[in-house]
Amino acid sequence: MGAPKYVLLSYDGEAEFEGEEGYEETWALCQDAEDLFADPPPPLQDVYELLGCAPQGRLSEALTRARAEGSAPLGTLTLQILDKTGAAVGEWHLEEARLLGDRPCAHDLTLRDVTIEGTQPDHNLYDHPQRPPLSPGYRLLGAHGEPQGTCRDLACIREVPDETMEPPLRLLGCSPQGALRTALDAGEEDLGHAKVLRIDTSGRPLQSAAEGELRAWIPSARGPGLVDLTLDLWSERPPFAADKVWQLWSQGRPTEPNRWARCDNEGRQFWLRTALDNHVHGGQDRPPGTTYHLDGRHITDLPGFFCALGEAVNGPGGYFGWGLDALDDCLMGRWGATPPLSLVWHDSEVARRCLGVTSQTLHRPAAFEELLAFLAEGDRIDVHLA
Known part of the structure; x- marks a missing residue:
């Protein structure tokens, strides 16, 4: 039997x-898994x-740009719902909005019908805003409340389709034991809820x-006494980037620094999740x-x-935040370091060149100078660029 990569647990x-x-x-x-990963x-x-x-x-301004270039970014757009007196009685939001085009309004040629696309955030209270009786419409605001005009109504002309069905997960070359072995021997059909962990x-257990739901099994071609198991998943599947990260952690927590550098952006994001899941709590902060x-x-x-x-804080494979909010939490203590602290940033010019992005929407990575400003807040981290 090949070395197992996964362990199946009751759930x-x-x-x-x-x-x-x-x-x-x-x-x-289980030796391996099929149809586990999905971006x-x-x-x-x-x-x-x-x-x-x-x-x-x-x-x-976006209208002018869209007429010249075909479309233009808007960022976050808020529709304030107005009552018949013009007072705001609610809000509805679109994120990462983009203006696609416009045409004269058929009911008033001094106005425009503007076509936009965008994503609804989870905190919207309803799928579509509802105007009260005799309402003049909506007041339009930007990400920071800046006025962007008004509109009389909102029409949805294309909705996101329902999610497609994903294949079940197959665990290959599994050696059943305990209650699962008993259930298989008895020919039971309801095999129960299960959890799959990646192991080193x-x-x-790594992550x-x-x-x-464990639905079915067949004898495995990987060896006598082994079975292949089928699970219908209700959890989110790990991204394809997880496979490479898990390979880099296959011998356990890394003992050499910068192994994460072999990963692309998605892999580095998943590396941070893996580092968080393997962080050892209870140690003494420096x-x-x-x-x-x-x-x-x-x-x-x-x-x-x-x-x-x-x-830098907790050694190879260490964790000290995966984003600005998480870093803020780590600086509260019990994650390895106690502020105020000094951070000597070697080869900082690499980040200065690569993080210097320009905002087009509200949701974007922090640029280099913004990151430095955040680190300096409250005199918690004294950064020295080297």
Whole structure:
């Protein structure tokens, strides 16, 4: 039997929710998995028409640009819902909005019907804003509340289609044991809920891979006594980038720095998740005033900065935040370092060149100078560029 990459455990959602430990039973060790990884599809955006629109500010500027270039970015667009007196009674939002075109309004040639696309954030209270009776329409605002005009109504002309069905997960070359072995021998059809973990070569759990319903099994071509198991997943599948990260962690937590540098942007993002899941809690934070050295040779994107920062503070494979908010949490203590601290950023010119992006929407990585400004807030981190 080849070295197993995955372990299949029993799963109890209620016990998991209550934070119970020790309830899991090992059901099988599995050599490999098929149809485990899946990158999320690129976000499809809904298309809307702002009917009877009187644009101003950035919306007016975007109209001019879209007429010349075919489309123009808007960023976040807020529709304030107005009552019959013109007072705001609610809000509805679109993120990463882009203006696609416009035409004269059929009911008032002084106004425009403007076509935009965008993504609804999760905090929208409803799928489509509802105007109160006799409402004049909506007031349009930018990301920071700046006026962008008004419109009389909103029409959705293309909705995002439903998600496509994904294939089940197949675990290959599994050696069943315990309750699963008993269930298979008895010919039971309802095999129960299960959790799949990626393990390293020593058999230590590395990271959760999937959760689902164990539906079927067949004898495996990988050896006598082995079976292939089929699971219908209800959890999100790990991205394809996870496979490379798990290979880099296959011998356990890395002992040499910068192994994350072999990953692309998506791989570095997943590396941070893996580092977080393998962070050892309960250790003593180093005292205030400690100096840490940040190896900046491979910081070509924002995830790379946090990979390098985690290793500067907590050694190879270490974690000290995966984003600005998470870094803020780590600076509160119990993650390895106590502010105020000094950070010597070696080869900082690499990041200065690579992080100097220009904003087109509200949601984007922090640029180099913005990152430095965040680190300097509250005199918690004294950064020395080297």
